[in-house]
Amino acid sequence: MNQNFLNATIILVLLITSCGTRKVPTSVDQPTDMLDKKWQLIELNGKPVAEKINGKTPSLEFFSKDTSYSAVTGCNGIGGKFVFKPNGKIEFSAGMSTMMFCEDMSVEHGLKDVFEKADNFTINGDFLSLNKAKMAPLAKFKLIETQNASLDGTWELDYMSGTRIAFDGLYPNKKPTITFDTSNNKVSGNSSCNNYSGNMTLDGNVIKFGPLASTKMACPGNGESSFFQTLDKVNTYSVQENTLTFIMGDIAIMRFQKKS
Template structure:
């Protein structure tokens, strides 16, 4: 009888423990929620932060590809490396920064201080908190939702229509890329030769590029000109998993894969 009772009690304890473990978010789940998204600073040292500081929205991004963070402080862009460990621990290492002087530097100074002090993070209901130990949050950020978030990131061209030269002949060494930031309606990339950047207009699945500016390096072949000429014809797009298709009318004229 006692033996059966002990077995039943042991099973009950294991079930309760397993249930608790299941409900607690893992570090991997939390860091996935944090990565490759744009967060807007809304509170700094317990005080609310305006949406615009010196005409700019203070934001923070964690880039999973190279474990770097990038922040707009309301004045300068700052960044560096970050490291996430168990128990929601996080550390920041300072890197490069622009060096502008702005009228209001208080948020920038405060945010730099946060990166120096924060040792853990938490995410709850779309709000990311950077904390030191168990004290009140040093800074809070809200997730910036974008209607066209599926476009965000970098895509590499693997098909283009209309060219008389085979794809590998057009791009024998380097394929064109395009990177979207739908929170700012900006695009950038490489045409297979020159770097380019500019604006993109999105309305549902309708899309229009321009104006675009590019570097002026001389390029062999017709790959770059074919890329820009075809891009100018695009008026809609579709995303299916890791495949992005640019369409003219009802004809697919460019296809990209997510990098």
């Protein structure tokens, strides 16, 4: 057999074998031990973080349903989207944020910086770290062993976005409330003027209201109409301790505090 022909045959066999054993890239695994749980911030840029900042526990949640994250900074609620990448990499994009000013804003500013810089994560038991490259962790969290926060009960509105009139101008005498009965998928409350009630649908943290019926008392100002118009835009929610946030897309548009 011609030697050149034999060499060519051997090379062809090796190429075919190599192609046949080449691994096809697979999708990035979801670290389920990190998702749909609440993580308390315990360290930021190497410094310990108090359990309460401005009376709130700084914390972080990752939601598997829509790949969104929600954080309590000790002042405002912030959030957005995240993407898992190979080899423990992660990428955050900014989204919703309430706009309150608090006495201590240091943790809030620090956490926003973490979400801008972090590109990977590590999980060790009940502890989660967000890191940049191989440097020291930007932020450390510990798992909070609590049951999922419940919507049930009555909540009072204390923030609403998208209106030209200041919140206190819309509701000078009485703030709107909302009461949930999740076992029957019912909702009721007061719009600051009329009582209302109706149905809701829940799917994870996705929520939709309607139809809603209300009493017909004449109401001064635009407070009631603004409340119902904004409520109709809500599609997801987040509960952090005694604070309920309604979200449209990735924008926080309403915030309530627990009354009972």
